[in-house]
Amino acid sequence: MKLTAVAFAVIAAALLNGAQAIPHSSVEDTAKSQRRHVARATSFPQYNFTQPLDHFTDTGITFGQRYWVSTRHYVPGGPVVVFDGGEVDAESRLPILDTGIVDILTNATGGLGIILEHRYYGASVPVANFTTDNLRWLNNDQALEDSAVFMTSVQIPGISENITAPGRPWIYYGGSYAGARSAIMKVRYPDIVYGAIASSGVAHATLRDWRYYDIIRQSASSACMAQVEKAIVEVDALLENERTHAEVQALFGLPNVTHVQDFAAVLVIPLEFWQDINWDPSISDSTFDDFCDAIGTPDDKTVKTAQGLTVSSATAKYATYINQQWASSCTPPSTQDDCFGTFNASQYQVYDLSQTWRLWQFQVCTQWAFFTTPPPDPATPRIISRYITEEYSSLICKLAYPPGQFFQVPATPNITDVNKYGGYNIAADRLAIIDGQWDPWRGDCPHSPAAKPRPDTTIRPFKLLSEAIHHYDENGLSNHTAEPPVIQTIHAQEVEFVKAWLAEFKAPEGA
Numbered sequence: 001m002k003l004t005a006v007a008f009a010v011i012a013a014a015l016l017n018g019a020q021a022i023p024h025s026s027v028e029d030t031a032k033s034q035r036r037h038v039a040r041a042t043s044f045p046q047y048n049f050t051q052p053l054d055h056f057t058d059t060g061i062t063f064g065q066r067y068w069v070s071t072r073h074y075v076p077g078g079p080v081v082v083f084d085g086g087e088v089d090a091e092s093r094l095p096i097l098d099t100g101i102v103d104i105l106t107n108a109t110g111g112l113g114i115i116l117e118h119r120y121y122g123a124s125v126p127v128a129n130f131t132t133d134n135l136r137w138l139n140n141d142q143a144l145e146d147s148a149v150f151m152t153s154v155q156i157p158g159i160s161e162n163i164t165a166p167g168r169p170w171i172y173y174g175g176s177y178a179g180a181r182s183a184i185m186k187v188r189y190p191d192i193v194y195g196a197i198a199s200s201g202v203a204h205a206t207l208r209d210w211r212y213y214d215i216i217r218q219s220a221s222s223a224c225m226a227q228v229e230k231a232i233v234e235v236d237a238l239l240e241n242e243r244t245h246a247e248v249q250a251l252f253g254l255p256n257v258t259h260v261q262d263f264a265a266v267l268v269i270p271l272e273f274w275q276d277i278n279w280d281p282s283i284s285d286s287t288f289d290d291f292c293d294a295i296g297t298p299d300d301k302t303v304k305t306a307q308g309l310t311v312s313s314a315t316a317k318y319a320t321y322i323n324q325q326w327a328s329s330c331t332p333p334s335t336q337d338d339c340f341g342t343f344n345a346s347q348y349q350v351y352d353l354s355q356t357w358r359l360w361q362f363q364v365c366t367q368w369a370f371f372t373t374p375p376p377d378p379a380t381p382r383i384i385s386r387y388i389t390e391e392y393s394s395l396i397c398k399l400a401y402p403p404g405q406f407f408q409v410p411a412t413p414n415i416t417d418v419n420k421y422g423g424y425n426i427a428a429d430r431l432a433i434i435d436g437q438w439d440p441w442r443g444d445c446p447h448s449p450a451a452k453p454r455p456d457t458t459i460r461p462f463k464l465l466s467e468a469i470h471h472y473d474e475n476g477l478s479n480h481t482a483e484p485p486v487i488q489t490i491h492a493q494e495v496e497f498v499k500a501w502l503a504e505f506k507a508p509e510g511a
């Protein structure tokens, strides 16, 4: 993989769908798995819904919000199941309409299936470039209102009936960031959203998302995590020592990375791929497992290096892996700072529409945060360096979005804009919460170790999928009986509670 500075900034920043500074890149998926999704998708008609650029102040400007429709199982009069595309090009979500949760729920209910793209992503772009000023309509209030307006007024070509809410029951589904949106939609528009499913919904925004890597540490192979922990503690000590700092960077093949934080961040890259593991091998990413194979299992050996250091074999193997998989892909004319540096403000000053990394990153910097850090308690074991501070993880927010004439990125994201809907405790009747035990985002979901336990009921389903990672219930196989038992079970439960909700539906008077 050839990394450019900006490409790295995106990996670093994005951890969510794959989105943050070391985010969790878009709280979600890698470009690679998205391509695979597109490759196997059947075709569904694509339409545009006209939305105002600004729902709250009339600008006279509109844009086309893309959506795709499946009428495969639709029985006139049936419900509508809408899937929120979240912070990616929603075309990558089409398999969900074909063999995933939308197909499963519409098949079971005679429903109409829709994938709805989020403003600014994919082809639903309302602006000419992604400057700070032009990103000012990319926020929770505007994007939530898009969905509400769509649900209450869409008229689908070829369908003459009035399928809008609240006359019809709409079931809203989202995973990850879109999962948080699904929960928030149910709370904010209780009369429009009849039922909602929030899968891995990161409804609790936080400035220091230290649980992200802590959950990986507790979920991945213990031998591999013991190796990482041992190496990271050793590397941090070598970095702190002026006499060995340069040698340890050279050992990892990164002698010319100027800032120690940028060096420490490269060591985090393989860990970010944990969230791209999926139960379906055809979309699962093997990078994390390859890394664990390379780093081996604990032993008491030490290695004398070419730089004159004596290090554990864990550190030596980690160094070999980083050298081979990451450092070596950065070649002249790029410098190592071009590839791995995040401190050079000029590298971010590109605003054309191909710079899609600016989008989720902007949402992170303004409202969602999730900045990566090690655990606050020094006694808690850690698999990332102490140099990965909140200040470092959020540096891109200061450098990439110079103040505009009409908008400035705040000094700190206003996470109240997210958490005011309930955070971990977000709840409503006919809102289902589904999380994964091994999901690194679980710390930001209602199944966070920090959240209160809740009962699991039909009206408020609350399900933690055993050994599952990120929104594992979202995709499905064309042959459902070939899915692992935990996936078949959750799909059956989703069918069951959605049918139970629909059985109670009464159109409001006058609708």
Ligand SMILES: *[C@@H]1O[C@H](CO)[C@@H](O)[C@H](O)[C@H]1NC(C)=O
Pocket: 046, 047, 048, 063, 064, 065
């Ligand atoms: C949707 O609208 C965009 C402009 O907003 C346009 O480029 C595109 O062709 C439209 N697509 C369809 C299917 O109408």
Ligand SMILES: *[C@@H]1O[C@H](CO)[C@@H](O)[C@H](O)[C@H]1NC(C)=O
Pocket: 103, 104, 107, 108, 480
């Ligand atoms: C569709 O639903 C029927 C029963 O309602 C079930 O037998 C069948 O397996 C379902 N098919 C899919 C693809 O979900």
Ligand SMILES: *[C@@H]1O[C@H](CO)[C@@H](O)[C@H](O)[C@H]1NC(C)=O
Pocket: 127, 128, 129, 130, 131, 134, 351
């Ligand atoms: C971005 O687009 C605006 C119009 O929306 C234009 O005025 C501005 O010059 C553009 N800026 C850049 C850097 O392309």
Ligand SMILES: *[C@@H]1O[C@H](CO)[C@@H](O)[C@H](O)[C@H]1NC(C)=O
Pocket: 162, 163, 164, 165, 166, 167, 168, 511
């Ligand atoms: C369609 O149904 C909605 C309620 O879902 C109602 O408010 C609206 O007036 C109806 N539109 C038409 C054209 O009948």
Ligand SMILES: *[C@@H]1O[C@H](CO)[C@@H](O)[C@H](O)[C@H]1NC(C)=O
Pocket: 253, 255, 256, 336
């Ligand atoms: C580091 O910089 C030196 C001096 O510019 C250069 O000779 C060397 O090739 C660089 N090493 C790497 C791995 O980039």
Ligand SMILES: *[C@@H]1O[C@H](CO)[C@@H](O)[C@H](O)[C@H]1NC(C)=O
Pocket: 337, 338, 344, 345, 346, 347
């Ligand atoms: C900063 O980034 C710009 C644009 O990518 C590049 O031209 C410049 O050489 C970089 N400066 C340093 C000191 O690396």
Ligand SMILES: *[C@@H]1O[C@H](CO)[C@@H](O)[C@H](O)[C@H]1NC(C)=O
Pocket: 414, 416, 417, 420
């Ligand atoms: C942060 O968001 C909350 C809730 O939306 C709002 O009331 C508050 O004014 C915002 N704070 C700032 C500093 O903008």
Ligand SMILES: *[C@@H]1O[C@H](CO)[C@@H](O)[C@H](O)[C@H]1NC(C)=O
Pocket: 479, 481, 482
């Ligand atoms: C579906 O998967 C099951 C379980 O793996 C297998 O027994 C069955 O043959 C498959 N059916 C088809 C049509 O491939």
